[in-house]
Amino acid sequence: MPFHSIRFKIVLWHMLILSLALFIFGTVLYHNFYLKASDDTDDILRSRAKGFEQSINTYWEAESMAIAQGNRRVHFTKEDNINFIRLARRWVEEKINDPDLINIVVRIFDAHGNPIASSRNIPIAHLNESIFHNVKKGADHFENVFLMEDEKPSSFRTLTTPVMEGRRLAYIVQVASPLSQIHTVLRSLRLSLLVLLPLTVILTGLSGVFLVQLTLKPVDQMIETIHQIRAENLKLRLKIPGTRDEIESLARTFNEMIARLDEAFTTQRQFMEDISHELKTPLAVLKGELEVTLKKIRSTQEYETAMHSILEEVDRLAGIVGNLLTLARFDAKTTELDAQPLDLNALIKDAIEVMQVLAIQKDITLQFNSAHTVDITADKNHLRRLILNLLDNAIKYTPPGGKVSVDLRQQKETVDLDIADTGVGILPKDLPHIFDRFYRIDKSRRSAGFGLGLSIAQSIALAHGGKIEARANDPQGTVFTVSLPLKPKQVIEF
Template sequence: MKRLSIRWQLTLWYALALAVMLCAFSFLLCLLVWQQVLSRTDNGLREELREIGLEVALTDSATTFASQAAARFSQHDFYEFLVTDVNGNTIFSSSTTVYDMVPKAADSPDGQFQTVPLEGLGPYRIASTRMDSTFGKLNVQVMTSLQPLYNDQASLQWVVALLLPIAVLLAIASGQFLAGRALRQVQQVVDETHAIDISNLDRRIPVSNPDDEIGQLTIALNSLIARLERAINEIRRFTADASHEIRTPLATLRLEAESALRSPRTPEEYQQTLAVVLEETTRLGKLSDQLLNLSRHDAGIIPCQQDPVQLDALLLDVIEQIKPLAEAGSLSLSVNINSHCEILGDDISLSQVFFNLLENAIKYTAAGGEVAVELSCQSDEALIEITDTGIGVAAENLPYLFDRFYQADPSRSSSGGGSGLGLSIARAAVLMHAGSIEIQSQPGEGTRVSVRLPVSSQADPSRSDAPHRLTV
């Protein structure tokens, strides 16, 4: 059935189930009809035994009984009678045809019914019993032919055998019709889905009934299309932003090269031009590295190392690297490490995370401001908080800070040299370490970035290092 359509599969399964039920019903019907007819036959035989028993009770001699029984029972249309004494001598027989074929009453169980096939006559139903009379004990047998019942049963079976295939064929036809009606909405969903391509991802499939299975499938498809639309829009925006970020340094390089070639210049001017070229190529290289890093995170090809990392020592190393930038901005840089903390991870990736966060904090904090780093280690997680007294971020911009190339103040991008990828890279690295990162900020009051990382072990939980405080 794998090659058949769902419509045909439903139809054939429906027809098969119906055929099985009809066969079972027909078998039970024939069985019950036969049992009912046989029960009525036995009741008739029992009634005839009672009638002939009354004749035995009313007579006082075998001769009188034989004459009265012959007058009453010899010409019966349906039943045959045989009465014998205990010695097997026949007292009365309504038919000589079946006399020699019938088993002797003495060999038959008293009060029982049995079916006996008689040669040339077909099956007979025989009721046997023993009676007391004034002229001795008697064996009484009443019998009737079952051939008409067998013929009726065979006719019923033929009717069932003829009607069963017709019923199955009707079931297949009705199943095809009903399955077609049920699956018509599926075909409509398929047609609507085929009509949606990358140029009209804003289009949705109509939902006729959200409570049935097809409605649920349609809702799921609409949700998938919505996610695909968001992904495509993000790719388009990412491509546009990346092109813009790359075009700006390239335009600068071209302008400087054209200016240098336009007219002869002094060595100092050439040196200044080369410095600009070096700065822009460095910016291009950094942007390329960031884009490559993000693409590797997206593809999942950057494995997270599970090496022991001393988080306090790593933060102190990053502080030493960032100190010149803080000194250049006349900022106060303070470090408060409360405990010795060890985690499992990649020290290079984590160093890049904290360097990017500190770089952002210093970049957007005015001269004379303060940037603070605090590490606190608990039994299950390490909390790193980087706080600054910078310009802050408006509430409406906070949800988008981790988006690629997003900048709350685009006018500062060219002057600050930022590409808008630092926070995206930081979040990807933190998530790779099974951690979390969040930002709280108020315009004009500063920003607090909180990074939580799972702790592997604490080398010495009782140890509390003296806070490291740097002012530059």
């Protein structure tokens, strides 16, 4: 898996984000657990301290009653009372084996902070100054401290609480719970997190690699197929993975693109074949005429006739090549339109005048239902060619006695030009093809043309942002409609 591959990137990012999320999760979990454990310890310490205070008080009440019966003058305050000190020590000794005290240390201090008794082997010392200061004011005090237990330092959570007698401080109870238990639990939690989290990340990474591999497998196959696609085998298609996801849609889109390319290549190839084919006939005729002429010595008259015939043939060839060049330029979009304001009405009149000669020769009525001036912005020469091509067809494919009528209609943003004839008509099956290059319905009529006239007309219409359509005329013949925008669009795509 190379580092720049999409697989590597997906898996790496996935692992990074997961690591970050798990790290935050672990930290929060650990912290919350720590807070909860501390709170629990404090609650236990508080309730133990209360219990011990009550227990000592009960002892003391019984004791003081016994003493009082013997001697009425004894004073019963606990503060600085030797009887209370003795009682407190006894109480602690008795309680040492109490199951309640297994995990709790109890220490009792007098009202000056001097130690009276301790439930464990902790060196007896005066109560820490700052703690004593707080407690003297009557407040409970929590603190984490290090105490030497059996000559080893261990950390304790302590609660020091004052016991009041009336308004005076009588003595101080300190309860402490070793923090080692919490620390042990926290250590094992830390350990679990340190092992489990990276393990999760690694496992997810591995499964990620597997999943990404699985998802991107069709892409590899696609790449392999794409490598094999060349101009010669555009029939090749990608296997559609059937995953119903973006990859499937990518494969479909790619296949559609190849299909379009294939069509374009086929058309291009067909066009080349057509060109060669079309040029072959006039060239063969030329060759034949030259050969026949050169077979023997001819008279000047004969040479002249032959030369005329050859010139005619050369003109035809030049015509085809010229038309092909025009089409090629439109195809390559290298034709610059010389768009200028012009009166379409006048342009049509001109064209009709030119074609009138042909029409009269064939006994065809050519009429123009002249409208008012129609101002459009267009390339005059190209437009003239378009109109002449259509008129030429109309006259060519209409038998003598027929009629060709031209109609101009101005719309809001376009102008529509109808050229209708009463000629041979075009069968519905041929209609979709008449604008194709070299397409001629009656191929036997050599004089008819090369089938490039309508292609050129269409290219001109498209270049102006317009269109050209053909339909059957009623009751017979054909109507060609050219629709042109009054103002050409900024960029003309065709």
